[in-house]
Amino acid sequence: MTTVTPVQTPVRPGTPAHVPGVPGDTVLSVRGLRKDFTLHTIDGRTVDALHGVDLDVRPGEHVALAGTSGAGKSTLLRCVYRTYLTGSGHIWFRTAGGELLDVAALPDADAAELRGQEIGYVSQFLRPQPRRSVISIVASAGVARGMGRADAREAAAAALRQVAIAEHLWDTHATVLSGGQKQRVNIAAGTIAPPRLLLLDEPVSALDPANRAAVLDLIARLEETGTAVLSVFHDLDAIERLATRVVVLGGGQVLATGAPGEILHDPNLPLEVAR
């Protein structure tokens, strides 16, 4: 794993360092998050997704979201990344410089910067930009997080080796890779110069057992860098192995939260069974 000095955020005037109800040691504190979708092209109907979610993630902590399909797990990750706009509530993110920013209310340009530098997102499917090489995808994630171009390229090579992407594929376009290869490139980009907060949405769903084990190892080692992780895995084994805490969502709300050992063996909770 490559480490770099985190990009320091100058504390900007008017930005609170403390907000009532937000613990002082969290990287992410979600409060009262609500999200629904109004489908104007389909008779204007509204689809509810999240109804008041509260959640904290601390440095070095790995919080796994669990719950049945449609519980709102991916929606929550996308709201935190600002791919979805939040209906109401707050998404407090503490920057490396110590300021608390509400991602839900941040101007677009600030959200774009925050993303490149401090919040990473690894989705189930890499949607690679057309005609862009594998190594440049990974290296540019490093550049966005403050690495110099030459260092980023070196770190990208190391990251690609770590996820077992053969060297002869590095300068090919990512669009020609298999699903599992794309997913590993995505992981390499997400973990090069690890961000303060990493969002993982089923990052090993397309991997064979050997590659899956290697990527899970890589994610487990993020704890050492102090990266806060908020994840969705569809298999309970991965959650049991990686998570320091599990938050069970159901019907857009938090149903339970606790240690993986307690939560995953509770027969009364609606978990996706994938053992």
Added chain:
Amino acid sequence: MSTHTPQSRPWALKVSGLGRIYGDPSPASLTGTGPEHGTAVSPSTGAVVAAWDVSFEVAPGEALGIIGESGSGKSTVMRCIAGDEAATTGGIALRSVADGTVNLCDLLPSARRRLRLKDIAAVYQDPAAGLNLDVTAGGNIADPLTAVGWRSYDGIRQRAAELLERVEVPLSRMDDLVRTFSGGMRQRVQIAKALANDPPVLLLDEPTTGLDASVAAGVLDLLRGLLEETGVAAVVVSHDFGVIDMLTRRVLVMKHGRVVESGLTDQLLEDPQHPYSQQLVAAARG
């Protein structure tokens, strides 16, 4: 992380309250126009409200997209910023001009034209709008160079060669008339000319529309590389979400002369809010 307060965020181009009305510019022309009325034409005065109340900032190294269908006003906005036409109202400022304190709309046309040499450049859908087709590629690029005072023949040739190399036009074509070039090559020469004096702001109006898919892909790749490497602030006007997705990180959606939504480009694609944006995205996804 280096987020900024709205006051402190660096910007290269700032547009505020920009409006362009063809016909009677009185407030009466606004009534009954805009997306909620389904038209940009004033029912009372017959004036066309091509663009109204358009505001945005673009930071150095950032690309902002403007998307909308034909007649939405997106190209009008671009032409007003470029100085190709006069805005009816509003402010346009460039950081490079008196540190952003001058409203370009207040400048005389001659002063406005001079800005096009060094401070702001445009690439049009039609290469004939940005190039003289009956002049060589090298001659077209020499134009903005000599206009800002380049005098050495060798120096100009060398700069033109550098730029042509940058946009991947073979140097062997430098002394050929642009008229003899293919569409994609003309577009590359137009881009080279726009970059001649390293302008801090670049306007791209449908830069790949009308090109064959494979040729368009090459021009898009070139633009993506240039935007990433040069630190130029860019405005990309397009009706094509593929172009906007590839080149920009923020976007405005326009319809009937008004901005109906703005957001991060991936948010616009994944969670569009306005009914019109949802229609656009649904259409793009097929």
